[in-house]
Amino acid sequence: MKKALKTLKTEAPYLLFILPAFLGYTVFSIVPLFKSFAYAFTDWDGYSEANFVGLKNFQDLIGDAPMMTALRNTLLYAVSVPVLVTLLAIPLAVILNGKMKTRNLQRAVFFFPSVPSALILGYLWSYMLSPTSRGLINSILGAFGVDRVLWLGTPELAMFSIILVSVWSQVGWHACIYLANLQSIPSSYIEAARIDGANGWHIFRHITFPMLASSMTISVMLLLTGSLKVFDLPFSLTNGGPGYSTTMITQIIITRGVTEKLYGKATAMSVIFFAIIFVCTLLQLTLMKRREEKLS
Amino acid sequence: MKKQKSMFFSSNAEKYTWRTLLLEIVMLVICCIVVLPFYYLFVSVFKTMREMGLNPLGLPGSLYLENFKYAWEQIRFWQAFGNTLLITFSTLIIVVLFGSMAAYAVARRKSKFYRLVMLYFLLGFMVPFQTTMIPLYQQMQFFGLINKIYGLIILSTGSCVFAFFLYQGFIKTVPYELEESAVIDGAKPFRVFFQITFPLLKPITVTMAIFHVMSNWNDFMTPFLFLHSRENTTLMLEMYRGVGEFTNNWPLMMSIMVLIISPLVLFYIFAQRFIIEGLTSGAVKG
Numbered sequence: 269m270k271k272a273l274k275t276l277k278t279e280a281p282y283l284l285f286i287l288p289a290f291l292g293y294t295v296f297s298i299v300p301l302f303k304s305f306a307y308a309f310t311d312w313d314g315y316s317e318a319n320f321v322g323l324k325n326f327q328d329l330i331g332d333a334p335m336m337t338a339l340r341n342t343l344l345y346a347v348s349v350p351v352l353v354t355l356l357a358i359p360l361a362v363i364l365n366g367k368m369k370t371r372n373l374q375r376a377v378f379f380f381p382s383v384p385s386a387l388i389l390g391y392l393w394s395y396m397l398s399p400t401s402r403g404l405i406n407s408i409l410g411a412f413g414v415d416r417v418l419w420l421g422t423p424e425l426a427m428f429s430i431i432l433v434s435v436w437s438q439v440g441w442h443a444c445i446y447l448a449n450l451q452s453i454p455s456s457y458i459e460a461a462r463i464d465g466a467n468g469w470h471i472f473r474h475i476t477f478p479m480l481a482s483s484m485t486i487s488v489m490l491l492l493t494g495s496l497k498v499f500d501l502p503f504s505l506t507n508g509g510p511g512y513s514t515t516m517i518t519q520i521i522i523t524r525g526v527t528e529k530l531y532g533k534a535t536a537m538s539v540i541f542f543a544i545i546f547v548c549t550l551l552q553l554t555l556m557k558r559r560e561e562k563l564s
Numbered sequence: 565m566k567k568q569k570s571m572f573f574s575s576n577a578e579k580y581t582w583r584t585l586l587l588e589i590v591m592l593v594i595c596c597i598v599v600l601p602f603y604y605l606f607v608s609v610f611k612t613m614r615e616m617g618l619n620p621l622g623l624p625g626s627l628y629l630e631n632f633k634y635a636w637e638q639i640r641f642w643q644a645f646g647n648t649l650l651i652t653f654s655t656l657i658i659v660v661l662f663g664s665m666a667a668y669a670v671a672r673r674k675s676k677f678y679r680l681v682m683l684y685f686l687l688g689f690m691v692p693f694q695t696t697m698i699p700l701y702q703q704m705q706f707f708g709l710i711n712k713i714y715g716l717i718i719l720s721t722g723s724c725v726f727a728f729f730l731y732q733g734f735i736k737t738v739p740y741e742l743e744e745s746a747v748i749d750g751a752k753p754f755r756v757f758f759q760i761t762f763p764l765l766k767p768i769t770v771t772m773a774i775f776h777v778m779s780n781w782n783d784f785m786t787p788f789l790f791l792h793s794r795e796n797t798t799l800m801l802e803m804y805r806g807v808g809e810f811t812n813n814w815p816l817m818m819s820i821m822v823l824i825i826s827p828l829v830l831f832y833i834f835a836q837r838f839i840i841e842g843l844t845s846g847a848v849k850g
Contacts, residue, residue, distance in 0.1 A: 279677075281753040286681055291668035292721025296700065297688040303699035306668050367580055368588045376593040376836045380602070383832045384825040385782030387800055390606055391807060392821060395814055396695040402617040402814065404604055438599065496632060497692045500784055504807075518694045525698050538695040545690050 301542075309534040325536035335537055337512045338520040345431060346514065346548070350491035352435045353442050360439060361446035362476065375447070378440030385420055386437065390504025393433045394420065403406075423513030426506050430514055439530050440549060442487045449483035450476065478563040484559065485556040492552055517541050609819040610790060616815060622716070635819035638810070639802040640794065645827060647713060648798045651787070652780045655720035659776055660769060663727025668757050670728075671735035672743075685725050693785060711792045719790070727772050734768040735761070770842040781828055800823045 303460030308325055312318035329335050364375050381389065396404040397419035406416050419429045453476065461471050499518040502508060508515035515523075517537065606615055609631050610624035619625075668686075670678045680739040701710075709715025738761065746756050791801065806820040832839060 279675075282673050282678075285665040285669040285753070285757070288721060289685075289724040290681070292662065292718075292723075293685065293688060294723060296703065296719055296722025297696060297725070300696035300699035300703055301688060301691055303702075304695055307699065330669065348603070362659045363587065363591060366587070367584050368593065369580070370588060372594055372837070374591055375840055377599055379597065379836070379840055380832070383778070383828055385784065385800060385803075387782070388803060388821050388825055389601075391599055391803070395818070396601060396604065402620070404620050407620055420599055440598075441843070444843060448841075448843075468793070493690065497694070499694070518692070521694045521697070531698055533696040535695075535698060538692075538697075542691060542695045545692055548688050 303556070304535045304538055304542075307531055308539045310532050312531045313529045315529075321532065325532045326540075328533060329536055329540070332516065332533070334512045335520055335524075338515045338517050341427065341512075341514060341541075342498075342517045344427065345434075345498060345502075346492060346495040348431050349434050349438070350488055352431070353438050353491055354484070354488060356435065356439045357442040358446055358477070358480065358484075360443040363452055363473065364443060364447055365450045366560045375444065376441075379444055380440065382439040382441040385436075386498075386500040387504045389433060389437055390501045394505050397429055420506050423509055423510060426510060426514045430502050430505055433505060434495075434498070437501075438491070442491065445483050445487045446480055449480050453479050481556070481560040481563045485553070485560060488556065489549065489552060493545065493549055496541075496548065605818055605821060608815055609822050611815055613687040613813070613815055625649040632823075635779065635806075635816055635823055639806060639820055640797055641802070641823055643795065644799045644802045644824075647796060648781060648800075648827075650713060651716055651798065652777055654717045655723075655780055656773060656776050657718050658717065659699045659724050659727045660772060663772075664719060664731045664762065664765060664769070666724065667728045667731030667735055667756065668761060671732050672740070685728055689725050689729065697789065701789060710790055711796060713791070713796055716786060716790055719786070726775075730768055730772055731765065733845075734765060738764050749757040768841075774839055774843045776829075799827070 274386060289552045307318070309320055310318040311324075339406045360378065364371050364378070367375065371483065395402075397406075399406065399416060399418050399421060401407070405419065418425065434504065457475055458471055461475055466474070497518060498516055502514050502516050503519060506514045508519050514518075518541075521534050521538050524530045524537065571677060607621070607624055610626075610628050611631075612628060615625060615628075618736065646793075654786075666681075670682050696767055704710050704719065707715075707718075709718060737794065742760050742764075743756050746760055751759075782806065787796075787798045788804065791798065803820065803824045806817060810816050810820075
């Protein structure tokens with residue numbers, strides 16, 4: 269008992285250190301999370317009494333075509349964007365780490381699209397991709413004799429446009445994550461390889477690329493979680509259309525939950541959504557951490 | 565990293581070959597394509613609707629300022645700017661302070677209890693906002709925090725987890741010796757943390773601050789859900805309001821966009837070297 273009291277006394281200041289974050293996190297994250305889990309099993313609509321309905325909401329999800337479409341869209345987006353951004357950001361970082369005279373200007377330029385909010389970028393691009401005669405992209409293409417393209421009016425092209433804008437706005441700042449890592453690679457490694465007769469590709473393949481493993485883990489994690497949770501960009505660029513072809517999970521949860529007051533259904537979807545994010549992130553982190561260890 | 569003399573032009577061009585020159589030219593062309601949307605946005609605000617259609621990419625024929633004037637009348641710029649500034653910086657202080665404090669305790673104490681705390685924080689790390697949104701709204705209603713700026717600030721105590729993980733990883737790389745000698749001299753944990761450890765965390769604090777400002781300044785969803793009255797408007801909410809009313813008046817909408825993005829863009833232009841380096845200096849080492 270005495271010992272326990274003594275431990276408590278030495279630990280008390282540290283417990284106080286944790287307390288504010290712990291309290292806020294519990295009240296505003298964990299409690300709502302468990303409430304969400306609970307609502308997912310009821311038919312609550314926000315006003316009348318909630319009844320326990322078992323797994324009905326989850327079963328209904330399968331029959332809810334827009335929800336299934338949203339799920340598919342989100343997965344497509346969340347695979348394409350991280351892959352494309354990573355494929356472009358690594359070479360970009362290597363180039364921006366080179367000997368060009370304007371490299372600092374270029375870094376600033378490539379990073380720039382990630383400064384304004386995705387909401388505004390979406391609205392801006394919706395004007396640029398407009399099918400009317402005022403749409404910038406179509407008038408540029410028109411100058412080359414290309415017929416008018418309905419960028420946001422056809423399902424496949426609308427998704428393609430969202431991915432394109434998203435990649436454009438994120439490549440630069442992910443290149444900066446890799447750039448910081450590149451700058452920490454000792455130049456002696458590369459010089460030694462060069463003396464041994466390695467060419468640029470060999471150096472990249474066997475020295476630079478493996479040494480980027482840790483920043484790749486961070487960058488891909490940020491991209492993956494960010495893409496799964498994407499809301500602002502599709503909301504402002506296409507508002508989910510045409511039809512449901514670019515509606516993401518986040519948007520359908522808001523439509524079902526806030527607009528249509530189908531709390532049970534919306535929370536059931538959000539529980540599934542949470543599970544997807546959880547599994548994807550965990551899988552990504554485990555695999556990439558293992559890769560880091562293998563490469564180091 | 566090598567010291568560079570000028571802001572934009574690097575000076576260490578040891579082996580600048582014709583291939584580097586070719587690459588440089590190609591890259592500059594790509595740069596122009598990357599900034600084209602912003603160029604288009606910027607020249608469009610000085611054009612009439614007709615001129616925009618006829619000559620989308622050219623410089624404006626005259627400095628037509630009516631769009632701007634009208635846009636300025638339509639949005640409450642200073643109110644939105646003030647609120648956004650207040651929210652972003654108050655939440656920044658909360659997140660940095662509470663996040664680093666909790667991270668310090670967990671990183672420095674060895675007992676099992678702190679490992680459990682860490683697991684507990686990890687549990688909610690990946691919870692997307694939309695999952696908890698509906699019950700969270702009730703929670704906020706229960707505490708009377710709806711439509712209050714301070715409600716949004718209090719809400720941020722729930723999002724210290726990201727800062728917690730950044731700090732936690734970084735503190736482990738900070739040597740313990742300095743703190744140890746202070747403890748031997750009889751300093752209390754509070755003093756040890758704030759006078760010795762916290763200043764050493766500067767690189768990660770800078771990274772955290774940039775992350776936070778960039779995401780919070782541009783946050784749309786949270787204020788959209790919790791702030792309803794016009795007095796509590798933020799820059800992103802003003803943008804959204806504009807869209808509802810004037811979608812078809814392109815030059816006007818673009819003027820509103822320019823006004824809304826200007827504070828953060830100006831900040832970026834002046835501090836870009838600092839931002840690009842600071843964004844990564846702390847995170848990659850952890």
